[in-house]
Amino acid sequence: xxxxxxxxxxxxxxxxxxxxxxxxxxxxxxxxxxxxxxxxxxxxxxxxxxxxxxxxxxxxxxxxxxxxxxxxxxxxxxxxxxxxxxxxxxxxxxxxxxxxxxxxxxxxxxxxxxxxxxxxxxxxxxxxxxxxxxxxxxxxxxxxxxxxxxxxxxxxxxxxxxxxxxxxxxxxxxxxxxxxxxxxxxxxxxxxxxxxxxxxxxxxxxxx
Amino acid sequence: xxxxxxxxxxxxxxxxxxxxxxxxxxxxxxxxxxxxxxxxxxxxxxxxxxxxxxxxxxxxxxxxxxxxxxxxxxxxxxxxxxxxxxxxxxxxxxxxxxxxxxxxxxxxxxxxxxxxxxxxxxxxxxxxxxxxxxxxxxxxxx
Numbered sequence: 379x380x381x382x383x384x385x386x387x388x389x390x391x392x393x394x395x396x397x398x399x400x401x402x403x404x405x406x407x408x409x410x411x412x413x414x415x416x417x418x419x420x421x422x423x424x425x426x427x428x429x430x431x432x433x434x435x436x437x438x439x440x441x442x443x444x445x446x447x448x449x450x451x452x453x454x455x456x457x458x459x460x461x462x463x464x465x466x467x468x469x470x471x472x473x474x475x476x477x478x479x480x481x482x483x484x485x486x487x488x489x490x491x492x493x494x495x496x497x498x499x500x501x502x503x504x505x506x507x508x509x510x511x512x513x514x515x516x517x518x519x520x521x522x523x524x525x526x527x528x529x530x531x532x533x534x535x536x537x538x539x540x541x542x543x544x545x546x547x548x549x550x551x552x553x554x555x556x557x558x559x560x561x562x563x564x565x566x567x568x569x570x571x572x573x574x575x576x577x578x579x580x581x582x583x584x585x586x
Numbered sequence: 587x588x589x590x591x592x593x594x595x596x597x598x599x600x601x602x603x604x605x606x607x608x609x610x611x612x613x614x615x616x617x618x619x620x621x622x623x624x625x626x627x628x629x630x631x632x633x634x635x636x637x638x639x640x641x642x643x644x645x646x647x648x649x650x651x652x653x654x655x656x657x658x659x660x661x662x663x664x665x666x667x668x669x670x671x672x673x674x675x676x677x678x679x680x681x682x683x684x685x686x687x688x689x690x691x692x693x694x695x696x697x698x699x700x701x702x703x704x705x706x707x708x709x710x711x712x713x714x715x716x717x718x719x720x721x722x723x724x725x726x727x728x
Contacts, residue, residue, distance in 0.1 A: 497676040497677075497678050497679070499677050500676065500679065501676070504682065521689055524685075525682050525685065529678070561702070
């Protein structure tokens with residue numbers, strides 16, 4: 379089920395952990411396991427990507443199979459509200475995200491990709507609906523954000539992106555089990571910890 | 587007084603839904619995983635009333651407005667999670683559902699406290715809850 383088309387995703391793992399396999403589009407295991415490859419304390423802001431890697435990344439990013447911007451816009455604003463512990467605004471953004479998810483149409487998917495995309499959308503809509511319906515319970519919203527963020531990551535991996543995105547990870551989120559989220563900013567704004575620890579986390583991967 | 591009495595009699599005629607299906611469908615969660623008898627037993631006793639196609643109706647369910655409240659719980663419960671339909675969920679959704687099951691039990695939201703209050707038999711002891719959560723957690727690792 380994890381047969382993602384790596385043509386569409388380009389990865390640059392902080393610390394160069396996976397640089398050797400980034401350009402290898404035949405390795406299906408390449409996706410979805412990075413966030414667990416830890417053990418390094420990097421300051422992402424000082425990390426520079428090598429020129430050759432950048433070029434490699436660009437060449438792997440040929441086609442996009444849909445426009446995720448309307449979906450991601452709502453996702454980012456929902457996350458911003460969760461960063462400031464504003465559950466009711468987060469619920470409103472999430473409601474708009476549901477609409478955007480329902481309106482999403484991609485093109486040029488293989489049959490397998492289409493099945494996967496349908497499953498992701500179904501799950502994402504369900505998760506976003508929960509966030510929209512739980513304006514009174516921010517912890518419940520954040521719980522569904524864990525799954526929704528995975529949905530977004532997997533959707534981006536198939537559809538591609540025109541924006542530069544960051545896959546962030548906070549080991550303390552999700553009751554210390556750790557959780558990732560997608561951001562369009564390089565600085566960390568943690569939607570799981572909110573005002574308690576808004577800077578907790580690191581960039582695990584750059585998606586472009 | 588008379589008005590409320592008339593109203594109480596009147597609402598007895600509100601039609602009730604019936605959530606009954608004696609045969610366990612092949613899409614039930616027990617056909618997805620090998621569930622320990624004890625865990626399955628707890629699920630059937632304490633969860634299936636609202637989270638399956640087969641409700642075990644208590645005596646007061648024949649009286650309104652109790653039935654209306656119950657019908658509403660069953661409708662919402664099944665939409666959220668139907669153990670009878672578990673096989674039909676995608677792997678992604680199965681995982682979502684299991685995560686939610688664990689956190690809902692953990693947070694004390696399920697079984698719904700008011701429902702557990704009315705039914706002695708559906709109340710789940712803390713140890714049993716732990717056992718159910720522990721088993722579901724093993725399924726997240728698969």
